[in-house]
Amino acid sequence: MKFNTLLAGAVSVFALLASQTVNAKSVTDEDISNSAKATDQVVTNGLGTQGQRYSTLDKINPATISKLQPVWAFSFGGEKMRGQEAQPLVQDGTIYVTGSYSRMFAVDVHTGQKKWQYEARLPDDILPCCDVVNRGAALYDNLVIFGTLDAKLIALDKETGKVVWKKDIEDYTGGYSYTAAPLIVKGKVITGVSGGEFGIVGKVEARDAKTGELIWSRPTVEGHMGMLNGKDNGITGVTNASWPGDLWKSGGAAPWLGGTYDPETNLIYMGTGQPGPWNSHIRPGDNLYSSSTLAIDPETGKIVWSYQTTPHDGWDFDGVNEFVSFDLNKDGKTIKAGATASRNGFFFVLDRTNGKFISATPFVSKITWAKGYTKDGRPEYIDDNRPGAPTADGQKGKVVFSAPSFLGGKNWMPMAYSQDTKLFYVPSNEWGMDIWNEPVSYKRGAAYLGAGFTIKPLYDDHIGVLRAIDPSTGKIVWEYNNKAPLWGGVLATKGNVVFTGTPEGYLKAFNAKTGAEVWKFNTGSGVVGSPITWEENGEQYVAVLSGWGGAVPLWGGEVAKQVKDINQGGMLWVFKLPKS
């Protein structure tokens, strides 16, 4: 018997070497369509392309969770630590996960043994603005696809880690970068692009996932020409309709966080960043399509509808935050809705078939820039609290306090939606910022007009708040306060449990209905990634990255005091609830 097994093993190893890619289980369109329901694998960012981050697994629940225990932990190694913001993927016995500095790891799901590791060679003249994070990969066919800090999209053979194709999303020397998890929609890989500098123009693009060949490109600023199959495909919006002069040519609106896809409406939902330049007084108008959610046709790249969360943004309130599809029960009707918790402090619910505004309710305790939204979905600005135009009079100028801060009521970290409680679980932060005109600033050896900013917590005892929000009323059902700012994603499960991480190092679990903390485990460094759950051999697993970083520790002011003693890291933690 033993001899037989050995022999069989030897034969199969031989077969594996002969046709490795054939034996490996590839990721199909069906796998991706089913990714919100399948419990034996996690093949999409967001646990389903709608981005609900909800699992139907229920073995881990408030009654059993005290037995949840670590199985193994895997170190990313090297000297490269910093923020680990990725969500792991699980498929065919392997966990695929990206690390800081544009690295990718494939790890055996049972043993924690590394299968392969890929490190992108980064050029020495890149200057990333906001840490060196990567937010995850996409799986398709025999490929695992991720983007790099120098704005390249790389597809690796998921069995070997060898490069299959590599494409430039943009020219990094122009200030572009890439950190989001790519999205797979019907054989296409959909990407946005990052760029912090004035002068960039955002765009959403679709490539053939198997070859990397560009299919369509859709600029996110009005006036720019789109492309489909190498041909012009109409300009975005109407040139100069909402921008003065030639500022649309450099309008910003980078969709740097990627997007979600809803198969029911067949629409891609992409959030866009702030407009440039930052001084809003010199660009009167709505500045479309900055700080917006765009619904895009996956076949053609045409914008089907748009909704602007912050028209004429003067606070750096990106509209990039994820738009999550869900069924809204309101007044006895079920509406195909979507929700986004914006940097600007409001929680938006829209009709996801046409972008029609349903509601906008505050999800943080203090908002200074607007009183609320009209029935038509326009903000009611408080004009006195718009940051002033910089002047060259050599004075520091008036200090304006603005809340939320530019880091947002919620930043990049994805929320979750529970199909059981019908609540959204939103990782939020309570902070504002002082803004003033700098008397003198310099840029590359020349004077210019700059502004100064510093972030301040609103409360002494906490910044982070995990909130359960009822999307039908906007009411906050429960809150969990955390001392440091929350910067990690959320996971909800049928087991009535909500998971999220804290900068203090904990992966925490809460009762989804009551908000009572039911479990925690310290991972050794801050948790700013997004947790996942799946099932192996009848046991429910949970995985999350540990590794403090991202934008928060790069900031000074009062916020830095709360996080300066947190050590960096780079570790993949895997937990399970044992059968007995």
Next chain:
Amino acid sequence: MRIRIFLLAFLLGVISLSGAKAATYDEIMQRGNMVVAVYRDFPPFSYRQGENVVGIDVEVAKAVCQRMGLKAIIREQTAGETVSDDLRNVVWKGHYLEHNTADMMLHIPVDRDFMLSNSEAAIFAPYFRDRLAVVTDPEQISSYQGLDDFFDHKVGVEMGSLADQYLLTIHDGKLIDHVVHYRGLTKAVDGLFKKDVAGVMGVRSEIEGALSAQDRKYRVVPMTLPGLFNGEWVLGMAVKSSNRQLANAVEDVVAALIADGTIPAIFKSAGLAYIPAYEKQ
């Protein structure tokens, strides 16, 4: 926006990391070379000509090192959102992507307020003066009288520059439709040559360098910002603040190189007028 904020926040921050260890004056003299940072892709001061980094700042760095008996190792640095970022990334802390710092950086403003808010760096050795200026195409504007001329013409600026910010705001924004944005002053001056614009507003030295590179003799007029600051500033060098001994040594050398005409000659051979940091009144 993100970059700028990040920078400023850093300056204001409580993150009091000591940063990368800088080589002392004695260590530099003993090893026989000095790593001098210059801006990447920044004509006429530091730019690529084939494989070589050339330009006024490169020549100044080499002259300083030669006078000190050192070999100059030129390091190109991508400009951050502000010079304060550059000082942090290059001089006193190092960028988190590559933590090593340079021994010295050129083209740093010598300005009292700026120095006070960047105390981690020692800023010294002012070696020239720069300012805002306007260049016009004589065939389009026969005799330039002032900014009001641009109500009838287009004016080119570098995106995000002081000239850009200024022209978009004056006259309550009425010039906005006449302002054409370029990625860099060299491209703006190319637009002038192609008559896409009738004038360019920007930094005098960069305009003169772009004109000189194409051997054009357009008139460059100093630009004052009416009612505002005078549009002039002085450029010097920076080292980590713990390295004042190096600063003192370099300062003496730079003074000598200006007095004996070496540095003025470097500017003149690049086709620029040399404007000393401080005129003798």
